[in-house]
Amino acid sequence: xxxxxxxxxxxxxxxxxxxxxxxxxxxxxxxxxxxxxxxxxxxxxxxxxxxxxxxxxxxxxxxxxxxxxxxxxxxxxxxxxxxxxxxxxxxxxxxxxxxxxxxxxxxxxxxxxxxxxxxxxxxxxxxxxxxxxxxxxxxxxxxxxxxxxxxxxxxxxxxxxxxxxxxxxxxxxxxxxxxxxxxxxxxxxxxxxxxxxxxxxxxxxxxxxxxxxxxxxxxxxxxxxxxxxxxxxxxxxxxxxxxxxxxxxxxxxxxxxxxxxxxxxxxxxxxxxxxxxxxxxxxxx
Amino acid sequence: xxxxxxxxxxxxxxxxxxxxxxxxxxxxxxxxxxxxxxxxxxxxxxxxxxxxxxxxxxxxxxxxxxxxxxxxxxxxxxxxxxxxxxxxxxxxxxxxxxxxxxxxxxxxxxxxxxxxxxxxxxxxxxxxxxxxxxxxxxxxxxxxxxxxxxxxxxxxxxxxxxxxxxxxxxxxxxxxxxxxxxxxxxxxxxxxxxxxxxxxxxxxxxxxxxxxxxxxxxxxxxxxxxxxxxxxxxxxxxxxxxxxxxxxxxxxxxxxxxxxxxxxxxxxxxxxxxxxxxxxxxxxxx
Ligand SMILES: Nc1ncnc2c1ncn2[C@@H]1O[C@H](COP(=O)(O)OP(=O)(O)OP(=O)(O)O)[C@@H](O)[C@H]1O
Ligand SMILES: [Mg+2]
Numbered sequence: 001x002x003x004x005x006x007x008x009x010x011x012x013x014x015x016x017x018x019x020x021x022x023x024x025x026x027x028x029x030x031x032x033x034x035x036x037x038x039x040x041x042x043x044x045x046x047x048x049x050x051x052x053x054x055x056x057x058x059x060x061x062x063x064x065x066x067x068x069x070x071x072x073x074x075x076x077x078x079x080x081x082x083x084x085x086x087x088x089x090x091x092x093x094x095x096x097x098x099x100x101x102x103x104x105x106x107x108x109x110x111x112x113x114x115x116x117x118x119x120x121x122x123x124x125x126x127x128x129x130x131x132x133x134x135x136x137x138x139x140x141x142x143x144x145x146x147x148x149x150x151x152x153x154x155x156x157x158x159x160x161x162x163x164x165x166x167x168x169x170x171x172x173x174x175x176x177x178x179x180x181x182x183x184x185x186x187x188x189x190x191x192x193x194x195x196x197x198x199x200x201x202x203x204x205x206x207x208x209x210x211x212x213x214x215x216x217x218x219x220x221x222x223x224x225x226x227x228x229x230x231x232x233x234x235x236x237x238x239x240x241x242x243x244x245x246x247x248x249x250x251x252x253x254x255x256x257x258x259x260x261x262x263x264x265x266x267x268x269x270x271x272x273x274x275x276x277x278x279x280x281x282x283x284x285x
Numbered sequence: 286x287x288x289x290x291x292x293x294x295x296x297x298x299x300x301x302x303x304x305x306x307x308x309x310x311x312x313x314x315x316x317x318x319x320x321x322x323x324x325x326x327x328x329x330x331x332x333x334x335x336x337x338x339x340x341x342x343x344x345x346x347x348x349x350x351x352x353x354x355x356x357x358x359x360x361x362x363x364x365x366x367x368x369x370x371x372x373x374x375x376x377x378x379x380x381x382x383x384x385x386x387x388x389x390x391x392x393x394x395x396x397x398x399x400x401x402x403x404x405x406x407x408x409x410x411x412x413x414x415x416x417x418x419x420x421x422x423x424x425x426x427x428x429x430x431x432x433x434x435x436x437x438x439x440x441x442x443x444x445x446x447x448x449x450x451x452x453x454x455x456x457x458x459x460x461x462x463x464x465x466x467x468x469x470x471x472x473x474x475x476x477x478x479x480x481x482x483x484x485x486x487x488x489x490x491x492x493x494x495x496x497x498x499x500x501x502x503x504x505x506x507x508x509x510x511x512x513x514x515x516x517x518x519x520x521x522x523x524x525x526x527x528x529x530x531x532x533x534x535x536x537x538x539x540x541x542x543x544x545x546x547x548x549x550x551x552x553x554x555x556x557x558x559x560x561x562x563x564x565x566x567x568x569x570x571x
Binding site for chain 2: 010011012180183184186187188189190191192193194208209212213216217
C-alpha cells in the first residue's frame with residue numbers, strides 16, 4: 001500500500017504547510033487557471049509553461065513533495081497521453097503550422113503534436129499542484145476550508161455543515177480503510193492469494209476476496225460510528241464551534257500577492273499579444 | 286521447519302518523516318515442532334516479527350531463513366514465495382474479518398484452491414479442517430456472516446490450517462473469546478502441534494504461556510529481550526517485573542509454597558493438576 005503517494009498528507013513544517021488552507025485552495029485554482037491560458041504564439045506557450053513548471057516544481061521542493069513521486073504517478077497516464085496523440089493525429093489540424101507528408105493523402109499536422117504536448121504538460125503541472133495541496137494540508141483542514149467556501153450556500157438552505165461533516169468523516173476513514181485493506185490483503189496473501197500476478201480469473205477472485213471483507217467491515221464501522229455519535233448526543237442542526245480556527249497571516253497575504261502578480265502578468269501578456277520570440281527577433285533585426 | 290532470524294531489522298515507512306524502527310537486530314531460532322510463545326508489551330513488534338516469516342513484510346536488513354527458504358532485503362520478487370506461504374500459515378488478530386465466500390465450506394477451501402489443489406480435494410481438506418476446529422456439519426452451507434463471533438473465528442482458523450502448514454503462526458487467537466472457547470482453541474493447537482507442526486503464538490495470556498508453551502520469546506520496544514523455557518521467565522522476579530508481565534497464578538502459588546518450606550521445582554508446574562502432583566510428591570517425602 002506504500003505506492004499511494006497521491007493524496008497523502010506528509011507532516012513537515014514547511015512554508016506551504018503553514019499557509020491557510022482556504023488560501024491554498026484558492027491559490028491552486030488560480031494556478032490551474034494559469035496552466036490553461038493560451039498565449040500569442042506556440043513558442044510563447046512553451047516558454048510560459050517552462051516558467052510555470054519552474055514555479056510549481058520549486059513549490060514542490062520547498063514543501064518536501066518529491067518530484068520523482070510525481071513522475072511515478074505519471075506512469076499510469078502514459079496510455080492516456082498516447083491515446084490523445086492518436087486522436088489528435090487522426091483529426092485534421094491547423095495547416096498553417098506545417099505538417100509532415102506521410103503518403104500522398106495522409107499528413108501529420110504539427111498542431112497535433114503541439115496539442116498533445118500541451119495536454120501532457122498540463123497534466124504534469126496539475127498533478128504537481130494537487131500533490132502539493134494534499135501533501136501539505138490535512139484532510140480536516142481541507143474540509144474546514146471547503147466548509148468556509150460553501151458558507152454562502154447556507155442562504156439557499158443547503159446543509160453546509162452536514163455535507164462538511166460527511167466529507168470529513170469520509171476523509172477521516174481513508175487511512176483506516178487503507179490500513180484495513182493492507183491487513184486483509186496480507187491475510188488473503190497468506191491463504192495463497194497472489195495480488196500481483198495471475199490470470200484474469202484469478203485476479204478477479206483475488207479482488208473479490210479483498211472487496212467483500214472490506215465492505216463488511218466498512219458497514220460495520222459506519223454503524224458503530226453512527227451509534228457512538230448518537231450516544232454522545234450528536235445533533236446535526238446544533239450550532240457548533242471549532243477547535244481549530246483558521247487565521248489569516250501575513251504570509252498568506254504575501255503569497256496571495258505573489259500568485260495574483262503571476263496571474264495578472266500572464267493576463268497582460270495575453271491582452272497585449274506579447275510574443276517574446278518575435279520581440280527578440282525584432283530587436284536583433 | 287526451524288525458523289531462523291539473523292540480524293533482522295525492520296523499519297516502517299522508511300525514508301519518510303513517519304519512519305519507525307519496529308524491529309532491531311533480532312537474532313533468534315525457533316525450533317522445529319516447538320510451541321513458541323511470543324510475548325511483550327503492546328507495540329513491542331510481535332506482529333511485525335511474525336509477518337517476516339512468510340514474507341508479508343520484507344526485512345529492511347538481515348535475513349529470515351525458513352527451512353532453507355531465505356528472505357532478505359535483496360529479494361525483490363521472491364520466486365518461491367508461494368512455496369514459503371504454503372509451508373507457513375498465518376492467522377491474524379481477529380481473523381474473522383477475512384471471510385468472504387458464500388458458504389463456510391467454500392471459504393475454507395479457498396486456501397487450498399489457491400495453491401492449486403483441485404476442487405474435490407480442496408473440499409475434502411476443508412471438511413477435515415472444519416471438523417478439527419469443531420464446526421458442526423450443519424453449518425457448512427451457511428453464510429460465514431451468519432455465524433457467531435466465536436464460530437467465525439473457528440472458520441477463519443480452519444481456513445489456514447486446511448493448508449496443513451509446517452509452521453502455524455497465531456496472532457492472539459484467543460483474544461475476545463470466552464474462557465471455555467479459549468480453552469478449546471488451545472487444545473486444538475496442541476492437537477495440531479502433536480501432528481508435527483511448529484506453532485508460533487503471540488499472546489498476552491501468561492497462563493497459556495506456561496501451560497502450553499515449550500519456549501517463550503520476549504520482545505520489548507522492537508528488541509529481543511530473551512528466549513527461554515516458559516518457567517525460566519518467572520525465576521527472576523526483577524526481570525519480568527520490568528517487562529510488565531503478569532505471573533501466572535500457579536507459579537505465584539508455587540512460589541508462595543516454596544517460601545513456606547516447600548521445594549517445588551517451578552519447571553514442573555504448568556497448571557493446577559501439575560501443581561497438585563508436585564505438592565503430593567512433597568508430602569510423600571515428609
Ligand atoms: N503499518 C505501520 N506503519 C507504521 N508503523 C507501524 C505499522 N504497523 C505497526 N507499526 C508500529 O510498529 C510497532 C510494532 O507494532 P506491532 O503491530 O508489531 O506491535 P505488537 O507487538 O503486535 O502489538 P499488539 O500487542 O498491540 O498487537 C508499533 O509501535 C506500531 O506503532
Ligand atoms: Mg499485534
